[in-house]
Amino acid sequence: MVRASALKPSSKFFLRKHRKWPVSTYNTRWHRIFNQNQAFQSLKKSSPPPENQPHLLLPTLVYSFNTYNVDPTPEAYHFVLKTLTKTSQFDHIAPVLRRLETVEKFDTPEHIFAHLIGFYGRWNRTQDAIDLFYRILRFRCVPSALSLNALLYVLCGSCEGLKLVPEILLRSHVMGIRLEESSFRILIDALCAIGKVGYAIDIMNCMMNNGYGLNVKICSLILSSMCEQKDSEGVDVMEFLGEMQKLGFCPGMMDYSNVIRFMVKQGRGLDALNVVIKMKGEGIKPDVICYTMVLHGVITEGDFKKADQVFDELLVLGLVPDVYTYNVYINGLCKQNKVESGLMMISSMEELGCKPNLITYNILLKALCNNGELRRARELMREMTLNGVGVNLQTHRIMLDGLFGKGDIEEACVFMEEMLDKVLVRFCSSFDEVIYGLCHRGLACKAMELLKKMIDKNVAPGAKAWEALLLSSGSEPSLEETTWTGLVEPMVALP
DNA sequence: AGTCCCTACG
Numbered sequence: 001m002v003r004a005s006a007l008k009p010s011s012k013f014f015l016r017k018h019r020k021w022p023v024s025t026y027n028t029r030w031h032r033i034f035n036q037n038q039a040f041q042s043l044k045k046s047s048p049p050p051e052n053q054p055h056l057l058l059p060t061l062v063y064s065f066n067t068y069n070v071d072p073t074p075e076a077y078h079f080v081l082k083t084l085t086k087t088s089q090f091d092h093i094a095p096v097l098r099r100l101e102t103v104e105k106f107d108t109p110e111h112i113f114a115h116l117i118g119f120y121g122r123w124n125r126t127q128d129a130i131d132l133f134y135r136i137l138r139f140r141c142v143p144s145a146l147s148l149n150a151l152l153y154v155l156c157g158s159c160e161g162l163k164l165v166p167e168i169l170l171r172s173h174v175m176g177i178r179l180e181e182s183s184f185r186i187l188i189d190a191l192c193a194i195g196k197v198g199y200a201i202d203i204m205n206c207m208m209n210n211g212y213g214l215n216v217k218i219c220s221l222i223l224s225s226m227c228e229q230k231d232s233e234g235v236d237v238m239e240f241l242g243e244m245q246k247l248g249f250c251p252g253m254m255d256y257s258n259v260i261r262f263m264v265k266q267g268r269g270l271d272a273l274n275v276v277i278k279m280k281g282e283g284i285k286p287d288v289i290c291y292t293m294v295l296h297g298v299i300t301e302g303d304f305k306k307a308d309q310v311f312d313e314l315l316v317l318g319l320v321p322d323v324y325t326y327n328v329y330i331n332g333l334c335k336q337n338k339v340e341s342g343l344m345m346i347s348s349m350e351e352l353g354c355k356p357n358l359i360t361y362n363i364l365l366k367a368l369c370n371n372g373e374l375r376r377a378r379e380l381m382r383e384m385t386l387n388g389v390g391v392n393l394q395t396h397r398i399m400l401d402g403l404f405g406k407g408d409i410e411e412a413c414v415f416m417e418e419m420l421d422k423v424l425v426r427f428c429s430s431f432d433e434v435i436y437g438l439c440h441r442g443l444a445c446k447a448m449e450l451l452k453k454m455i456d457k458n459v460a461p462g463a464k465a466w467e468a469l470l471l472s473s474g475s476e477p478s479l480e481e482t483t484w485t486g487l488v489e490p491m492v493a494l495p
Numbered sequence: 496a497g498t499c500c501c502t503a504c505g
Contacts, residue, residue: 257496264497292497327498359499366499394500427503462503 035068040076042067047083054089058096072104078112085119090128101138108139114150121154126161129154130168137175145180148172152183156190181212188218192225197232200225201240208247219249227262237262253284260293269297273306288319292328299332307332323349327359334367342367343380358384362394369402377402396423400430409437416450420457432464439468447472 043064048056057080065072077100084092093116100108113136120129133151136143151168155161165187172179184207191200200222208214226232226240237259241251251259256279263272272294276286286294291314298306311329314321321329326349333342342364346356361384368377377399381391396419403412416434419425431454438447447469454461 254496261496287496289497294497296498322497324498329498331498357498362499392500397500429501429503432503460503464503 032070035070036065036073036076039065039068039070040073040079043076044079050083050087050089054084054087054092057083057092058099071106074106074109074112077104078109078115081112081116085116088123090123090125097132097135101135106140108141110136110141110143110146113139113141113143113147117147117150117154121150121157124158126154126158126164130164133168134171143172143175143177145177145183148177148179149183149186152186156186159194162190162194179210181207181215184212185215185218188221192221195225195229197222197225197229214244214247214249216249219244220252220255223251223255224258227258251282253287253290256284256286257290257293260290260297264293264297264300267297267300269294269299269301270303270306272297273310285317288314288322288325291319292321292325295325295332296328299328299335302335304332304336321354323354323357323360326354326356327363330360331363334363337371339364339367339371339373356387356389358389358392358395361389362392362398365395365402366398369398369405372406374402374406374408393423393425393428397428397430400428400434404430404433404437409434409441409443413438413446413450417453420453420459425459427460427462429462429464431459432462432468435461435465436468439472442472444469444472 043061046060046064048054048060050057061072061076061080065076077096080096081093084096113132116132117129120126120132129151133143133147136147148168152165155165155168169179184203187203188200191197191203204215204218204222207218223237223241223244226237241249241255241259245251256275260272260275263269263275276290276294279286279290291310295307295310295314298310307329311321311325314325326345330342330345333339333345346360346364349356349360361380365377365380368374368380381395381399385391396415400412400415400419403415412434416431419428431450435447435450438444438450447465451461451465451469
């Protein structure tokens with residue numbers, strides 16, 4: 001039999017015109033593809049329900065293609081494997097792979113393995129994923145970063161998996177896989193997520209040594225991870241930033257915000273201020289959030305002169321302070337004992353169209369209480385309610401601490417009872433203070449009454465309350481044994 | 496994304 005395709009194009013044309021015998025239709029390429037399509041359609045139609053008869057999927061594949069007298073296609077195998085993975089039929093995947101490896105001759109497309117590796121990963125079958133990755137070459141497939149990345153995703157999902165990464169990378173090298181930027185990215189993401197920023201930096205350096213340029217997103221990610229670390233020094237962060245800038249990294253607003261937040265949390269408000277100066281030098285206008293954080297940092301450091309400068313500067317830059325900015329500023333005024341100025345800010349804010357919120361009032365209430373101006377504190381609390389600003393547990397705690405601190409234990413008791421009736425609270429250290437105070441004034445009976453009420457309302461007394469009551473029980477004849485057992489029993493059930 | 500309070504035990 002002469003195959004038309006084996007002949008030169010010119011003679012092919014000659015034969016078509018003058019041939020004496022028909023070319024076998026079954027040997028033409030298009031017919032083979034047609035039959036393979038038919039077989040694939042028949043496989044899809046006659047596929048047994050995988051939930052009940054997964055073992056019949058492979059025989060159906062073989063049968064369908066045999067019927068059409070063609071070899072099975074990679075797509076048909078992918079269909080069978082996808083059907084099995086959709087229904088989590090682990091045990092029936094192995095025979096399909098075995099046949100794909102030993103019987104079939106075609107080059108298996110890599111995406112089939114990437115899909116399977118991901119599937120094993122989702123079901124925590126890390127070892128299956130690794131085994132398949134190592135086997136890929138036996139399927140006449142040249143693996144690339146596609147399958148490697150699929151495996152890296154799986155391994156990066158757990159700490160145990162992450163430990164296997166170095167071995168996999170060495171093996172990938174032997175398998176001829178070239179690491180892509182995406183592969184590095186997966187590793188850096190994973191390391192940052194578990195707080196191993198130092199290793200993430202190593203990987204980034206390794207990436208750049210491999211000829212990849214500086215990646216802005218990776219830089220930002222590492223910087224933000226450094227800023228989330230509790231133990232990293234501010235110097236480290238600035239050092240890293242400087243190094244990256246030398247390599248061409250241009251930090252954006254978000255990067256600088258992260259650095260400023262980090263500095264302020266470390267109590268380095270003046271360093272944070274320097275970051276703002278650096279931003280301006282680079283032509284980036286810090287936003288009101290950056291300024292609010294810096295203002296907060298500078299006030300925490302007690303540099304109120306700088307704080308005023310910072311506030312003026314943001315106004316000069318045309319930024320509009322919002323309630324966060326005002327709250328920070330008012331807090332600064334209160335720390336300088338300028339409570340009157342702080343109270344005046346409330347009306348200024350309202351004139352400027354910025355409504356004071358719960359936090360604004362809490363700051364001022366605390367300042368008034370600290371100054372012993374409890375009557376004005378009560379007035380302000382009333383005022384805030386009138387202005388439609390609700391109170392919260394903090395507000396009550398501030399008031400209770402104020403009443404107690406002023407030495408008005410009677411009023412503190414009344415207030416505490418009100419709180420227990422009105423406020424949803426599980427624990428409040430101020431309650432302990434009241435009980436402690438009562439015991440030390442020889443008022444253990446009142447203390448006991450409040451303690452009972454706390455337990456009644458499901459509020460847990462702290463160690464300080466229990467200790468005070470136990471110590472005063474000796475000198476207080478009215479506390480009987482039954483009272484104690486009656487109290488201790490429900491206490492056991494407390495959260 | 497940033498403000499008040501501080502979320503107690505080893």
